[in-house]
Amino acid sequence: MNRIIIIGYMGAGKTTVGRALSKAIGVPFYDLDWYIEQRMRRSVRQLFDERGEEGFRRVERNMLHEVAEFEEVILSCGGGTPCFFDNMEYLNRQGETVYLKAAPDVLYAHLRMGRAVRPLLLDKTPDEVRAFIQEQLVAREPYYYKAKHVIDVSLLDNRQKIQTTVERLCGSLGIEIS
Numbered sequence: 001m002n003r004i005i006i007i008g009y010m011g012a013g014k015t016t017v018g019r020a021l022s023k024a025i026g027v028p029f030y031d032l033d034w035y036i037e038q039r040m041r042r043s044v045r046q047l048f049d050e051r052g053e054e055g056f057r058r059v060e061r062n063m064l065h066e067v068a069e070f071e072e073v074i075l076s077c078g079g080g081t082p083c084f085f086d087n088m089e090y091l092n093r094q095g096e097t098v099y100l101k102a103a104p105d106v107l108y109a110h111l112r113m114g115r116a117v118r119p120l121l122l123d124k125t126p127d128e129v130r131a132f133i134q135e136q137l138v139a140r141e142p143y144y145y146k147a148k149h150v151i152d153v154s155l156l157d158n159r160q161k162i163q164t165t166v167e168r169l170c171g172s173l174g175i176e177i178s
Contacts, residue, residue: 003095006076011110012100013156014076020166024177029074036063057084068094082143099147
């Protein structure tokens with residue numbers, strides 16, 4: 001195992017599963033959005049506001065190429081990361097890519113539970129958020145399905161469900177939990 005790269009739509013549980021996997025197998029975990037915020041000294045929302053989505057995606061790509069060179073890491077990417085430039089092909093060359101696939105209702109529930117502010121969801125009603133998720137999945141899944149592994153996730157609302165997902169992921173990757 002050199003790098004495990006977790007992709008999927010926002011709210012799929014990439015950070016939650018990445019952290020739990022990191023703890024289970026003793027490998028450092030990086031969240032690309034957090035990495036960007038540290039390096040740029042700005043929140044993702046500020047970068048969106050200042051540079052627009054296109055400008056943010058350029059920053060994201062540069063930071064992706066930096067952090068994806070680290071050895072022995074677990075990396076979770078933003079929901080849009082695989083869908084821009086040649087990012088998905090690059091990620092597949094860098095390590096074992098895992099798509100955390102979740103149904104739109106699960107994504108909606110996770111986003112409602114989460115504390116993070118999602119720039120792409122600002123000022124949307126619940127019905128608009130559901131429609132937005134559906135539209136975005138149609139556009140993004142062709143990229144997500146290029147991952148080497150696909151793990152279906154259900155509502156990750158307790159530790160047991162998270163642990164079960166980590167065990168399934170380890171099984172798919174052929175990794176023993178320490």
